Amino acid sequence: MVSLVIDIGNTFTKLAIFNNRTIAKTVVLEQFNIEMLREHLAAYPVTHSVISSVDADVTAFEALLQQETRYQRFNSTYTAGIKNHYKTPGSLGLDRLAAVIGASAEFPNRNSLVIDAGTCITYDLVDADKNYFGGSISPGLAMRYQAMHTFTQRLPSVNFSGSFNSPYGDDTPSAMQSGVQNGLLFEVSGFIESYKKTADDLQVILCGGDFKFFDTRLKNSIFAPIVKADPYLVLKGLNEVIHYYNA
Structure with a gap:
């Protein structure tokens, strides 16, 4: 499983590519746009993805990820066994x-x-x-x-x-x-x-x-x-x- 994980905060966006549970790449960005997302999807065989974002409008990101991967929008219902x-x-x-x-x-x-x-x-x-x-x-x-x-x-x-x-x-x-x-x-x-x-x-x-x-x-x-x-x-x-x- 190759996963794309995106954490959009108030100041920075943190992005990581995981090969199962091993980090293959991490990036910290002040600005994150749809073209950057396309570049990462083209560079890695991503099968699954998740975005965590409280305030930012991620509609465009979600549309692309839903098309290219198995996508989840992280929220409080996803407790992963906690x-x-x-x-x-x-x-x-x-x-x-x-x-x-x-x-x-x-x-x-x-x-x-x-x-x-x-x-x-x-x-x-x-x-x-x-x-x-x-x-x-x-x-x-x-x-x-x-x-x-x-x-x-x-x-x-x-x-x-x-x-x-x-x-x-x-x-x-x-x-x-x-x-x-x-x-x-x-x-x-x-x-x-x-x-x-x-x-x-x-x-x-x-x-x-x-x-x-x-x-x-x-x-x-x-x-x-x-x-x-x-x-x-x-x-x-x-x-x-x-x-x-x-x-």
Whole structure:
């Protein structure tokens, strides 16, 4: 089975070609159009496809994929064996659902905490029996910096600094960096510690655009043995949907 997986987000479109469950190609695009889709269909013997998109109009993409492949539009009803206990499944972000599907497939029979570090940071646990009850949503790195500048009169506009590595700041910009970056690390560590108390054999999986910031720092912490970075987790979850419903 050769699958084409497309995840259309607010800023970027992520596309992957899978040969069964092995990634053959990934692309991240700021702009995605029908000609690009035709190029990928011509270059690979795609048999199945799936699109995840909340807001974008994908009518033209769907028409072509329905013509050329066995196509599915991912939505909250496609749980791929996950027992979704979320009280409002229709409002659950599709990236969060795809990520826990991917985590359960990658680490079967294990409690997995997915930390998706994007515009917002989400924390979602799927347990060893494939139960998903919900999670947490928190402002991400860029959002926290922007909020401090936007909602105050005197705090400057400060950006993320990968080189910042101090427990405190000695001027206003570095104090903001300490508050945002150290604060987020404390938050992430706190969530992991909390879940470890109730979920045995915990696996932590990092994904999202800012995953490298957390990966680097958590790999130097007491959590290093249980932390894994997987930037393709959502795409793997979408591919798992194809396999589950086309077995």
